[in-house]
Amino acid sequence: MQDVTGAADAATTLDVVTGYVDYVNGIVWGPPMLLLLLGTGIYLTVGLGFMPLRKIGFAFGELMKGRKSEGEGDVTPFAALMTALSSTIGTGNIAGVAVAIAIGGPGALFWMWMTALVGMATKYSEGVLAVKFREVDADGRRVGGPMYYIKNGMGKKFIWLGGLFAIFGMLAGLSTGNAIQTAEVVKTIGETYGVAYWITGLVIAVLAGLVILGGIKRIASVAEKIVPAMAITYIAIGLVVVVFNIDAVPAAFGRIIANAFGFGAAAGGFSGALIMLAMQRGVARGIFSNEAGQGSAPIAHAAAQNNDPVDQGIIAMLGTFIDTILVCSITGLAILTSGVIPAECDAGLIALGAQYPEVCDVGATITSNAFASALPGFGQHFVAAALALFAFTTILGWSYYGERCAEYLFGEKIVVPFRWVWIAMIMGATMLLYMDGNVAEVMATFWKATDVMTGLMAAPNLIALLVLSPLVFKMTKEYFAKLEAAKAADATSAE
Template sequence: MDAFGQFLDFLDSILGGSAWFPYVLLGVGFFFTIYLKFPQVRYFKHACKVVTGKFDKKGNEGDTTHFQALATALSGTVGTGNIGGVALAISIGGPAALFWMWMTAFFGMTTKFVEVTLSHKYRVKTDDGTMAGGPMYYMDRRLNMKWLAILFAIATVISSFGTGSLPQINNIAQSMEATFGFEPWHTGGVLSVLLALVILGGIKRIAAITSRIVPLMAAVYIVGALGVILYNIENIGPSFASVFTNAMSGSAAAGGFLGASFAYAFNRGVNRGLFSNEAGQGSAPIAHASAKADEPVSEGMVSILEPFIDTIIICTITGLVILSSGVWSEKFDTQFERSSMTIIQGQYSEGNAQQRESLYQYLNGGKEHDIELYNGNIEVAQGKALSNDFTILHSRSIGEDISFGITERHVYTGIVEVKNGRLVDNSISIRGKSLVHSAELTTKAFTRGFFGDSGQYIVSIGLLMFAFSTAIAWSYYGDRAMIYLLGSRSVMPYRVFYVAGFFWASFADTTLVWKLAAVAIVVMTLPNLFGIFLLRKEMKESVDDYWKKFNSEHNADDQNPNKGDDKSSMRVNESN
């Protein structure tokens, strides 16, 4: 697993963790925002009307309503990214990471508008009478790039595990164990059975369930979050200030947090923003392709609401809970995760300014440091090291009160071998005080409000509904990709593997799962961004045609707020 984790680190370093990827993702969104004249602002009100069914027509082909398609797509995006993903971004990038999540969402509203419109336009009806769509269909049917369509479909299947299945149940199991003491594999077993029962019913059952879960889970989570935000209301102003002041300079060291450079906060903020709202990834278009609509652009407008709800509302609330409560820079007693842990040579202290600066440089990829990875043996008696010639870094902080064990209940006595900063013996565990991340950090934050320790139950319940609904939606994305690749007969074997992977991830290494998700997302995103950019002119023509048709149909009735010439009417409707 250590070797696999290092391999994922390498892939992430040249893909999502690279210097160029955030610029590509934001660049495409920025380009379409300018090219289409800020559709995320001009069409927002109109999108709200479309999703309510105001302009629906009888007889439109499709499997779901606009709202059900939006709910299914939201269930695929509103998940651990909103609870664990935001916490992870802040824990490694500081407050500045939240700013870049916002930027990803703002430009992502346009990116999603484009990808959903084009995918809906080239959707097809499958052998069983349901609709199938997604970027692979416009790549194949419009661009005549079957090789790119196949690459995207394969990446979708991989990402359905890396985004939809593995990290979701992993965070659920982690939260349920921390809150209620349930064994992870017990949680995974029960939810795996429920997942299988839901996804066997296809898109109609999925849409029916998600359209009920999404509003409920959002309401429960927001109420709990407001209990923390209002309790720490005096910290909201400083929290917002830290997000903006650190946006261009990186996040300074605070408490146990050793600091993050601009490049690191920017990269992680954009990366986690993508994981949260999936704008540009090409996943949501698969759900929206099922919507009953004769105008692809209208469904594209509905998708504008997704990044707004997902990131600008829910992720911001999570971020404010974490920042205002102050837990993001506090150390807690925790089990150290091997993938988040490095052992370095020498004894380092946060109180030593020179040593802290050296650690900052090391953690942020700088060259001005004297950090060396530890190689050698550590003698341990009753769980405590007998020497102090090493320092354990965990979750971008210095570990304290270190204890070695075989299990959480049995301390270790003997020799611990360390090679290149990693434990050689996988059976040895380390526990101590350090910063925490992901769902555990959000759980800690929710206990710092009016609900006290009971706040952790809100996170557990919210995470359970968020993440489980995400797993449901992503199973649909994966089986649509399998239909494109191998036909309808491949769907059932895929679902079996999907459920099996879901169960396995309930007791797997948290950080390892997140690393796999980060790589899978980028492998899926790049072909989609390339494809929609090639179709930029067609997208603009489709939007113009939509408004001409809309105005001609609604000029004569009361639904059109401005009766008049086509140009005036178009301007009014564009603003609506």
């Protein structure tokens, strides 16, 4: 009887929490946030003369040069990008895309792409400002990010806005960068191999602790070795899955475009609710995955051994391209071409107010089923391994973000205690999954809570990017003018 009562109490508490999360989520991700996020990206893209889209090839060239140290900082420019990518290529690319499609429909993938394309300009601007306004703390570390370019770029009267970002950033780190990553891994490993949640959680905590306690240099050292290999492998295997279902690719793209603009089978025609749902889930999951506009990645880029803010910004913008245009697209196409989402889970039903069916799982299971359908006996194991590795590197990268936000608020003495709190949170998130019979609902609430934190963190950063955009435009013009002048001088001397 006690167990039943305890389970009922847990369910009631979870229902209350879920209700509050849903309410706040609706406010945070309403039309104003969508307009601010996409509007800022579009404004910066146009203001930069579409440079981020025109200079992708040039950016990859600068990335290869960035393997060497050419300025003051703590890690190489390449390692800084890999650290940023370690936090972006995570559960968002595997479970997050599945969540977006399952709840927001196939059209969510289209809005993820749009968020990424304009997000490249946003991420570029973040990288420029991060290096331009970074500081050196009492321990000799280069520290930067939105809180610093708000304080040093916008002036002291806006210090409160920088503090607000740091608060949201620290909380987002513990939820977005820690709890949801841990929960998805322990759930997937448990479902795939029957391993007790606490065992997986403990392994993650120990391994993460060994790296995190070593600070940014150890995190970057691990990231620059693991991230490129894991991203390339995931893209390659994902392409194999899509090739196995190549006949379904045209129909998948058709569903993506139709659903993105409010047309879905379940809706029976056009539905304004459906297009809004696709935009909300696509933009929210897009920013969760690539973090463009969220303000987290510039914290890593501020530590780069690069004295040229524009050059680091160019390297930074590649993070969005790699994360969403490449990795997330592979996941989305694998899911849609495999047909693993049941018809009764069509997002049009949800947009029209229907109850979400219990058979519609939300998370990495969808992606696992998609890979397994094309590669039986291998696909589900590959997704489990990829999820564990992606999430682990995200936990490492986000620990640094949270640490820098905590340091901004409380000073250098908070760094070591915060690292221990971070490790403890891994076990805390693991234990939450033991709420009797509510694993699926806990996971759904986790994902919605991460959306809230992502939105709250992004708002101060986006405001700063808009205010400081004239400086970014000016520095960009000067940078490329110097490059053109140098090319002209070289051509003249060659003659």
